[in-house]
Amino acid sequence: MKISFFITDMSQGGGMERVTANLSNQLVSRGYDIKVVSLIQENPNLTYLLDNNVETLGLLKGKYNRQQQMAKRLLTQFLILRKLKNFLKSDSSDLFIAQGLLPALFLWLCGYANKTIVCEHFKYELYTNYFVLKLRLMIYKSMKNVVTLTDEDANKFIRKGIDAKTIPNMVPFKINDEISKGISCSRRILCVGRLENQKGFDLLINAVATIKDRMDGWEIHIYGDGSQKEYLTGLIENNQCGHIIKLMGYSNDIDYDRYAFSVVPSRFEGFSMAILEFMAKGVPVVSFDCPEGPGVLLKGEVGILIPPEDVDKLSNAILSMAENLELREKYAKRGLQRASKYAPDYIMKQWEKLLASE
Known part of the structure; x- marks a missing residue:
């Protein structure tokens, strides 16, 4: 055909x-x-x-x-x-x-x-x-x-x-046999997406601004490019979060083993390839339960789902994942199992x- x-x-x-x-x-x-x-x-x-x-x-x-x-x-x-x-x-x-x-x-x-x-x-x-x-x-x-x-x-x-x-x-690549090595030894958090309003990185920055004093040694790496780059750069500077949040630019060669967990702060998604890829690489996920995709992928305690655009709960979820190795390991293992269905x-x-x- x-x-x-x-x-x-x-x-x-x-x-x-x-x-x-x-x-x-x-x-x-x-x-x-x-x-x-x-x-x-x-x-x-x-x-x-x-x-x-x-x-x-x-x-x-x-x-x-x-x-x-x-x-x-x-x-x-x-x-x-x-x-x-x-x-x-x-x-x-x-x-x-x-x-x-x-x-x-x-x-x-x-x-x-x-x-x-x-x-x-x-x-x-x-x-x-x-x-x-x-x-x-x-x-x-x-x-x-x-x-x-x-x-x-x-x-x-x-x-x-x-x-x-x-x-x-x-899943666009082979699903990992084991969870990410970074879960137990890294203090980096992974985000991937276009720098556009849909992806909600402004919400993430505002969430981190309220807990930055408790994020000592942690970094959040945002991979992607888009029309909001200048705006987000200014928002990071205004909230004095530059030592935590880094705009990494676009990359199609991310080393997932460098990251302890991931965050998806989108306002809406069709399905979220980012979440699917994080799970397939054994990286646990924190995400807004926005329409329609994240809930489909993470329902049943496969990741941390929080109400859409709830910045306070996003802050709490980031801290929970950062401070609890067992929680990261649990969600990473469940994510690998869920990814196999895709x-x-x-x-x-x-x-x-x-x-x-x-």
Whole structure:
């Protein structure tokens, strides 16, 4: 089967791009013919490694900026649509997979909705604009299928008359046999995510500011880049937390054994690849129980879940984990067990079952 993935920009370093790379590589290894098409591509090189047999293509060079002036954004969308129509005339794929609403919109406009599965990577309530919500429902009802990351989101689409199925993300690497070495000897805390409002690093900084006198010798390393870098740097300085909180920049080569535990302070998540990866590497997790992913992954005493955006409880949870080795070991071991449910072989069986039905 020939499958083309459509994504806004595969050269970015976010969770959607990583998931696309993982799924593409797994499908190629199982004999599928895979192509990954970026509607617009900012960087010449891709962040995540793709199998040599995965074909890649960028329709338009540049950056898709949702904050730019309406006229410029409409021009970019027109150029993408024209490029996409020309591409589709000669494409021989049996099936399209749209990674998110924007690629789904363009494929719908081109008349290929009945050939497309759309993957939702964010919570159902991400969009609040009435027009966008109505447009999404209209587009998704015409698609072959909608794949969500959680049953909660799938059920919300089903209640709207949309054929939706749940297939969670898979662990992108081999699951550790043992818990992280850093649990017993490190005084470092790990955070990974884009420096954007969604990821809630401002909440983390405010939480640490209230307990910094009790964090002697501890450091929090935040890996990622984004539009809030300057803002977060200032917030760290204003709260006099620079000796604890370090912005490390983007990295795709993190040594998980250097860390005692991890914190995920997001305001919302579709599923949270970060939590899944922390668990698979034997690193215990503290997270807000935000919609929708963290609760799915950590429920049943697999990690510390705290009410969304409750800064005081986040402070207490960080101290509890920092001061209790047995607690870190318990959650790390349970995390490894939970991560095994998201191993590639298990998740790919669900994908192959869906693809065989199309």
